[in-house]
Amino acid sequence: MKKILIGLLVVAAATAAYFFLYKKDTDKPAQQATTQELIIGKWKTSSVLPATDSQMTFYNYDFQKEGKLFRTVSDSVKADTLLYEWNKAGELLIKSNASDTTTKTFVITFTGNDSLTLKTDSLSMLLLKQK
DSSP states (O other): OHHHHHHHHHHHHHHHHHHHHHHHHHHHHHHHHHHHHHTOEEEEEEEEESOOOTTOOOEEEEEOTTSEEEEEETTOSOOEEEEEEEOTTSOEEEESSTTOOOOEEEEEEEEETTEEEEEOSSOEEEEEEOO
16 A cells, blocks of 8 residues: 555656646747747837946837837937847847847846846846837
8 A cells, every 4th residue: 555655646746747847848938939029119228237428329229020120319310220039048139230240149128018128248228118
């Protein structure tokens, strides 16, 4: 009787571990897809840390579904056209054109439905969603 009880406990523990690990693996792509969908739209820079320059330029960003990013200075009509994509780790990669081999890598943290933080090694920008 003890052997049957121990066997059932081992099976239950193995089953629980399988579902726990399986659930962890399947949640990551869903979260990444959500991040990629939530960034679509118009954003404006609210703050930049560290603020080393009082004349720092604050940009407006327009993320398009097809991987295009339009960046403008708030008082300018001319927009910079950039490209963005996602790497396997879920980080945002921004480059000037399709053949550009140098990219800026950002880690995105959503701080609400209408704000997000883009972080690099030396810079942290808070963007607010425009409605």
